[in-house]
Amino acid sequence: LSRGQAIQRAREAFGSGRTRPLEFRLQQLQALQKMMSEREVEIITALKQDINRSQYDTSLLELIGINNEINLALGKLREWAAPRLVEKNLLTMSDEAYIQPEPLGVVLIIGAWNYPWAVTLVPLVGAIAAGNGAVVKPSEISGYSSLLLATLLPLYLDKDLYPVVTGGVTETQELLKQRFDHIFYTGSSAVGKLVMEAAARHITPVTLELGGKSPCYIDKNCDIRVACRRITWGKFVNCGQTCIAPDYILCEPCVQGHVVECIRQTLLEFYGPDPKSSPDYGRIINQTHFNRVVGLMEGYAPVLGGQCDASQRYIAPTILKDVPPHSKLMQEEIFGPLLPIVTVSGLDEAISFINERDKPLALYIFSSDKQVRKLGEAYYNSGIAVHNCFLHHSILCVRLLLLDFVGQSGMGFYHGKHTFDRLSHQRACLLRSLGMESINLARYPPQDRQRASR
């Protein structure tokens, strides 16, 4: 099937009305659930080949979350899809007024490579639940996962309604020329702008889940050992290739040494003396990204790590201290296992440091002091704010969690009912009887009723 034919078929299938009954949507969601359970080993193997992710991390970071989304949609779909009555007023007293979520049509889902199943299937769950068709375009960079997804989806789901289109930049650009009813994009901010531009040509709404530099502030008075264990996990899981990974640490100079030492100890605990031989430590997705991340380190002497092996696309967990605020490392999202520490004089300076830059996807504050946390939340701007932990597994495991993106980190929100709402049209409906016409007379011309009655 060509891309054009795939879209055409999805449109026709949507036009046939078969996604309208909730039974159909539930049955498709059950089929997706079946795929996830029957093909789990293949999915885990594909991710091992793509990014050297361990089975444990794949389950924890990707599969549990997808299954939770499917279960939630299966359990709640009838409630989500039900009409919502609107409060009545004098004018609508005798009417039936309600909001009815309606399918949008055919949506385009474009995914990134770092969690290639979650970033395509979580939106797809919402698309199916809302009664849409969906063209799924996984990232060519996670090639094993992409091919497997293209093989599996048609085996389990309606072949016409949910086609998978594989390919790279050219294929995505071709897709973007077509008209869709919503575009759901996960990837870099640079491409996010191109997606929005293409969508504007058809006035298509978009949801953009982009990236950014997520800061992590450590208050000097908190339990730094525990904070560093959590930060180490959040940063180095998936080899640092997580959109909401902490990009850099902000702390006062007096605790920097202790922070480095605690991270060193935690890394030893997590990955042993040689992370390269640890089954729990990942790899950089491809040579281009390997070169990019290595390039970011140039000119710095890491206090920890720094070792690389291009043949395996291995970069050791690396810490860089006293990083100047205007250095290369602090300009773009790192998206790899490098953790710079920038020192600040305290919370106030941390706040100005963050607010001078693009709005980040996530903000992390480690502090036991309520005041610090409150101040941080009040003055920083970010898509999400998290205290004393990392969101990775929470996003995927906590039901109904809302991810809302701002500024350069994107726009729109999703997960659970939010995806359903995002991919539905909230149609306002009014039902009035043909009786009691006298009530309407006041609104009809001529305005001068006396003249009318003459």
Ligand code: NAD
């Ligand atoms: P990528 O290179 O795989 O690109 C993502 C998608 O865009 C792919 O399907 C690709 O084919 C397409 N694409 C790439 N270049 C294009 C172009 N010029 N024109 C049209 N389409 C194009 O992935 P990436 O962008 O390197 O992904 C990493 C980024 O994604 C990071 O910035 C990360 O923070 C972000 N991300 C965000 C979230 C989130 O939830 N906000 C989740 C995961 C990743």
